[in-house]
Amino acid sequence: MTTGGGLSSAGAGAGRAGGSAAGLRTVFSGLTTRGRSFLAAGIAAGVCAYVLGQSDLLRVGLFLAALPIGCVVALYRTRYRVTGTRSLSPARVPAGSEARVHLRLDNVSRLPTGLLMLQDRVHYVLGPRPRFVLDRVEAGGSREVSYRVRSDLRGRYPLGPLQLRLADPFGMCELTRAFSAYDTLTVVPRVEPLPRVRFTGEAQGYGDGRQRALALAGDDDVIPRGYRHGDDLRRVHWRSTARYGELMVRREEQPQRSRCTVLLDTRQVAHHGSGPDSAFEWAVAGAASAAVHLLGQGFSVRLLTDTGISVPGPDGSGGFGGDSSEAVGVVLDTLAVTDQSDGTGLSPAHEAIRSGNEGLLVAFLGSLDEEQCAVVARMRRQAGTAVAFVLDGAAWSREADDGHDPVAARLRRLHEAGWIALPVSPGDRPAALWQEADRHASPTRTGAGVRA
Template sequence: MWLTGRSVALIATAVVSLALAVIAGIPALLYVTGLCAGLVAVAVLLALLSRPRIELHRHVEPAIVEPDEPVEVELALTVRSGVPVVAGQWRERLPSTVLGTATGTVPVTDEPAVELRYEVRGRRRGSHEVGPFSVIVGDAFGLVQRSLSTGGRDRFIVLPRRRPLDVRVGPAGATDGATRLHPTSGLGQDDVIARPYLPGDALKRWHWKATAHHGEPMVRQEESEVRPTVLVVLDTDPRVHDHAGFEWSVSAAASVVAHYGDRGFDVDLACGPTFVSLESGHGLQDALVTLALAEPDSSPVVVPARERTTFVLTGSLDTAAAARLVDAVPSRDTIAFVARGASDAGRSVLTTAGWHVVERDVTDDLASTWDAATGVSAR
């Protein structure tokens, strides 16, 4: 609680009036002294007795957003007090990772709850908290003020940035995509249903009519065939990443997951110790949220032992780190995106295991690096 400038002026007036009353012998000025001092005293007493408190309900919409997408925060503020008080300036604390202004003046209204709104935008992936909230309240004469706050916080999640990828890129280590598939049912009659093209599919399987209709390569899916599946592995080991390299890998993993998830593939995501499965692309947002919240973690990668097309996003590997990945990832049909500074011995461990290695740098464009995978997968 503090005195406002208006109270300071009244106190100064009281002091001057008292001095003039004594020095100049003007008793009437004592009334002015008493009035000024009395107003301040009464305001302080009422402020001590009022015990004001605030109630706040916050709604964040949407709770999951793309990078730079606006997020609207709605506040319902109620000030409760034993005596009437006036709410003035309000402020909501924002992290440095978001752009926006969360401050203003509480409007005067007859309603018990005041509606406040502001908009923010996430600058980078991850979870961003808004709050706590604070507001300045004072008496009706503006003599005494205090700050009230509530510790409640809410958050929203910004998904990783993603890039569109060429549908023709991928490992070609399997014949007709057979090792990239697992059993399913209800796929229809033989040679009737078309599915997206998989790297390695034979030209004789192309469904030209469906390709023209969808605007992307499609192949015939036979009754005996099964749904395509891919595995995306994000190596979260902090020993192989710097900050920029880790963010590049997270963005790349999100792009690959979205690329195949949007096309109806079954996608398994191994993000360090966390494992998420998408069935026919369903659950894509859960996988992207997992990547949005990903942090460097030295825990072992969790990958179920099943052969399928695999993409590994990692960093600057030495021999031990490369051997750890080869032991953790069962698939031989694998492309590993490694940092350009990786040791020759580390890359040799991957290539000896039959992996295709694509070098990348944090300044490289993801789409170009993805295109480069075509060359290594064809060797």
């Protein structure tokens, strides 16, 4: 990702009516502490020289006052143009990983620059603002610098605009100019590779469990496609050929992808703690790992939250197909900005999935009360295989154990409804739990299994 922009030096507006006075006021406002001290000392020396009648002191005062004023005028009359570009490598990083930002400054004027100081604005989560000092850039020359940013928190963070500070050699005056362009760094959840397992379910995926549906015999049900070299001429569909003006053949068989819904419980009341090691962040990372893994196995994946909002949206309710990098990018970008909701129930998610057969349902749930446990149990009816990872609220909140374990009771309820339900405690790894879920599945493996 690359952005660029250009700006002129401090005197860029001097040619306009009234621009000269405004420009000078702007430049004088950029006097540094040293410049203001010299100017104040010069004025004080001039007043003392007038009161005491000391001509030598007056010359010293004039020199002290003239030095910062001369620097201001020189900086105001400077005429050069510079352009800046920024590139990110990469523009999307997992939480806890580093990205490198490359800055390039080009002097496109005919004069060399003076002392330049670069500062790039970054979000406080990414670290301190990087600053660089460039001594001199020759006419037509360029300088390149780079810095690293890192965040343990998901999100989209702006980088820029790049600020250029102009200074005179004596440090009497500094002016700050900003480019208009900025970039965005996307910090996505950490994705852990998951092992290939086979869950028993009704829907079938590619590979060993491939399912094909024959097209119906009626002309109204035929889905034609263009003729390809090697197609059997007996499959030519003459009505479509006449309609489209090119040779069309019947599409006699269509592969059906396994469908999967990854449900993420984002209710704030269901998760304890905050920060990168909180229960909610574990659930988001687990959902990201499951979605990326299933996309890589050829599943049609839909990401669903407790609010009933799904990705893809209503126009793509069937989910993403295949393991394309674009689909993975959309899922990770969505999870990068997913925040906790104010909802108190999972009924909207149940309404979103109750209309069809989900094939495989993978849920990452927070704390469940009796009512929400019953809602989750009913979701099992719409899935061939249902796997739930329930975060143990007491363990994540580090509350004292009073002998009563509500998580165990909820898990038993989900097991009775047909779920493969596992508790999640701090320190558990998604890959290990994924493998354990496979061991808890039915030991009877049939050809109708779902490979995940």
